[in-house]
Amino acid sequence: MERELCLITPVRLRGKVVHGFGRGSKELGFPTANLEIQEAEEATATSSGDQRALRHFAESHRTGIYCAFGSIEEGVGGEEVHPVAMSMGWNPTFEDVKAKTIEPWILHHFDEDFYDCHLRLLVVAYVRPEVKFESLEQLKAEIGKDGDFCRMSLEIPSLACFKEDPFLKPWTQKVQDMPGIITSAQLQEALSQLPPLLESHTRLFLTRHGETAANEQGVLCGGGHESELNQQGLKQAEELARELRECRFALVGSSSQLRARQSAQLLSAERNDVSTAEVLENLHEMRYGHLEGARIADVRSEMISIAESWRHGKLQERVGGVEGESPQDLIERVLASLGKVLRQNRGQNVLLVCHSWVNKALIAHVTPGLGLQKLLDVPQRNCAVNVLDYCCEGTDAGSFQVLAVDLVAQSRGAARLEERSGACVEWKETPKRGGNFRTDIVKDTLKHKELYPTIAFANRKSKVRIELIRSLMAMPSPRDPRLLRSDFSTCLTPEAVDSSGPSKYPSGAVRFAVEGRTLQADKFLLAARSEYFERMLRTGMSEGAAFEVPIPRASAPAFEAVLRFIYSAGQAGQALFEEADPLEVLHLSVEFMLEDLTRLCEWKIMQGLTLDNALITFGSVVSVRSKVPTLVKACVERMQGQLRDVVGSESFKELCRSEVAVQELLLSFDEPLAKRRRMLSGARTD
Ligand code: ADP
Numbered sequence: 181m182e183r184e185l186c187l188i189t190p191v192r193l194r195g196k197v198v199h200g201f202g203r204g205s206k207e208l209g210f211p212t213a214n215l216e217i218q219e220a221e222e223a224t225a226t227s228s229g230d231q232r233a234l235r236h237f238a239e240s241h242r243t244g245i246y247c248a249f250g251s252i253e254e255g256v257g258g259e260e261v262h263p264v265a266m267s268m269g270w271n272p273t274f275e276d277v278k279a280k281t282i283e284p285w286i287l288h289h290f291d292e293d294f295y296d297c298h299l300r301l302l303v304v305a306y307v308r309p310e311v312k313f314e315s316l317e318q319l320k321a322e323i324g325k326d327g328d329f330c331r332m333s334l335e336i337p338s339l340a341c342f343k344e345d346p347f348l349k350p351w352t353q354k355v356q357d358m359p360g361i362i363t364s365a366q367l368q369e370a371l372s373q374l375p376p377l378l379e380s381h382t383r384l385f386l387t388r389h390g391e392t393a394a395n396e397q398g399v400l401c402g403g404g405h406e407s408e409l410n411q412q413g414l415k416q417a418e419e420l421a422r423e424l425r426e427c428r429f430a431l432v433g434s435s436s437q438l439r440a441r442q443s444a445q446l447l448s449a450e451r452n453d454v455s456t457a458e459v460l461e462n463l464h465e466m467r468y469g470h471l472e473g474a475r476i477a478d479v480r481s482e483m484i485s486i487a488e489s490w491r492h493g494k495l496q497e498r499v500g501g502v503e504g505e506s507p508q509d510l511i512e513r514v515l516a517s518l519g520k521v522l523r524q525n526r527g528q529n530v531l532l533v534c535h536s537w538v539n540k541a542l543i544a545h546v547t548p549g550l551g552l553q554k555l556l557d558v559p560q561r562n563c564a565v566n567v568l569d570y571c572c573e574g575t576d577a578g579s580f581q582v583l584a585v586d587l588v589a590q591s592r593g594a595a596r597l598e599e600r601s602g603a604c605v606e607w608k609e610t611p612k613r614g615g616n617f618r619t620d621i622v623k624d625t626l627k628h629k630e631l632y633p634t635i636a637f638a639n640r641k642s643k644v645r646i647e648l649i650r651s652l653m654a655m656p657s658p659r660d661p662r663l664l665r666s667d668f669s670t671c672l673t674p675e676a677v678d679s680s681g682p683s684k685y686p687s688g689a690v691r692f693a694v695e696g697r698t699l700q701a702d703k704f705l706l707a708a709r710s711e712y713f714e715r716m717l718r719t720g721m722s723e724g725a726a727f728e729v730p731i732p733r734a735s736a737p738a739f740e741a742v743l744r745f746i747y748s749a750g751q752a753g754q755a756l757f758e759e760a761d762p763l764e765v766l767h768l769s770v771e772f773m774l775e776d777l778t779r780l781c782e783w784k785i786m787q788g789l790t791l792d793n794a795l796i797t798f799g800s801v802v803s804v805r806s807k808v809p810t811l812v813k814a815c816v817e818r819m820q821g822q823l824r825d826v827v828g829s830e831s832f833k834e835l836c837r838s839e840v841a842v843q844e845l846l847l848s849f850d851e852p853l854a855k856r857r858r859m860l861s862g863a864r865t866d
Pocket residue numbers: 197198199200201202203204205206207210211212213214284285286287288289290292293294295
């Protein structure tokens with residue numbers, strides 16, 4: 181029999197292992213893990229991307245034997261990726277096969293069966309067509325040779341590399357690792373990055389309600405329990421309402437539960453597009469049965485064991501006994517309810533306020549490569565917004581595409597949540613090398629409400645890692661009392677005359693000469709809001725009106741940005757950088773002692789930090805490194821582990837001109853050493 185290695189565009193498949201024909205393949209030495217393929221209608225109803233992919237593979241590829249890599253999601257026999265010989269087709273040797281089968285024979289010995297588990301396959305090559313054999317012996321012999329052929333072929337480096345595909349290692353996968361999904365970011369920034377909505381789709385802004393009294397008290401509050409928004413929750417909803425003001429919605433709605441209705445009411449207030457919030461059926465939180473209203477601390481062990489079952493794919497397991505719901509129950513009613521309202525609003529945006537598990541379940545279920553059993557890992561803070569596009573027509577009708585998860589309003593910073601094994605006792609924030617923070621939750625009284633209820637369902641011994649993502653952190657707001665001054669009366673009170681000079685604030689106009697241009701500003705305002713300008717203008721006060729203050733080594737747009745920052749009392753924000761280069765403004769801000777502006781520039785630069793510009797940025801700010809430690813750290817962090825690329829780049833040659841810069845760079849890769857050296861050399865540690 182001829183076998184040929186015919187490479188195909190790799191296909192990623194995920195399916196549940198079901199019973200096959202029971203022909204005793206295992207006894208013959210080639211067990212095949214038959215994958216479940218649902219009827220077309222059935223698959224659309226549950227809108228699972230996995231089923232669609234399986235059917236598409238069977239319909240669009242020729243029948244026969246394929247080489248693949250495979251892994252079992254549930255980690256049976258260890259979390260490993262194995263070579264696979266796979267048959268797809270009609271098994272022509274037998275006459276009872278009514279539909280195409282997908283049957284992978286994993287080339288590995290397992291001590292146990294893994295029916296009902298989820299298999300992932302990355303199919304990479306075609307080997308031969310299927311054959312109608314005269315005898316079972318013949319079939320067995322050829323399948324054995326297929327196994328050898330596939331095993332060998334998959335060791336060829338060009339194929340072996342597919343073994344590392346992240347899709348095959350689901351046990352490490354998180355929604356935040358999924359390409360194309362913005363996670364735990366700031367709402368407005370993320371919204372500006374979304375692709376335009378297609379006419380055939382509806383865009384769902386799926387939101388979680390604001391914080392409730394129950395959230396605050398650590399009380400379980402499911403679909404059968406009510407709790408009102410607390411002060412914090414009201415504030416969260418109001419802030420979200422402000423940030424969503426520019427979006428147009430065809431509908432604002434919520435589940436029937438009080439906390440969701442309250443949030444939706446705040447979100448629909450003072451809008452031009454919709455005037456009231458609608459209430460929708462079947463979007464209530466998962467019912468917790470006899471656990472409703474219980475204190476998390478009291479029922480923790482029960483919750484941990486149920487969470488463990490879900491994690492292992494037992495998605496029909498109910499929380500809180502017969503009165504409670506399972507993730508499967510939840511997702512079925514939610515999909516049905518959402519489908520209806522989304523189809524009615526084709527081509528438009530819909531804003532719905534739901535609940536933690538509702539949102540998490542939907543996101544996990546519809547994200548290819550994630551799956552419902554990963555629902556525990558989806559981050560979902562109070563009043564977080566998730567954005568999903570729903571397809572209303574065509575072959576993909578009924579499917580969702582997740583665009584963003586856990587977006588929150590400006591004031592709330594961004595954090596990633598990750599569960600770790602290890603002991604768990606209280607909160608700790610440890611600066612990690614490179615400027616990120618590791619926050620370990622270590623206490624049973626899980627006070628940090630933003631994390632509820634993910635943490636509640638985490639193992640008692642879990643360590644939860646929260647990574648603050650600096651590039652997605654909130655824009656810093658000004659703090660300097662001078663800058664924030666709107667009541668100037670103190671400036672007018674004659675101060676005690678001391679030896680340093682006259683006491684009165686200067687008045688009138690001052691003119692600056694920048695790049696051959698003249699920029700004019702008000703002396704009083706500058707002096708009142710900036711210590712630097714106060715000193716400069718007081719001493720220069722005696723000069724005549726014709727006097728122009730030269731600002732050397734600055735571009736007009738950058739200096740204008742400095743003036744605008746002062747004039748706006750720091751409120752101009754990002755708009756400052758429309759014309760001016762943040763790096764240049766940063767240097768001016770240091771020169772003019774405007775710390776709030778320095779922080780703003782630092783933040784702005786960090787937003788756009790890439791491996792390419794990290795070195796240039798580092799070289800530029802190294803002289804003022806003590807003023808911008810966060811930025812310096814962020815630059816170093818960007819470059820860490822990529823030293824080879826860094827040293828090979830053009831900008832490195834540029835940097836080499838400054839001995840201090842090179843020294844600082846090399847030292848920053850080894851922070852403990854750097855400290856010792858600075859101490860030894862008696863240099864200022866800044
Ligand atoms: P069935 O007719 O039900 O598919 P098989 O005789 O083909 O039964 O055996 C397949 C079952 O054996 C799989 O569903 C799986 O649980 C188990 N099994 C154990 N080892 C393997 C393996 N190496 N490859 C595939 N399935 C295996």
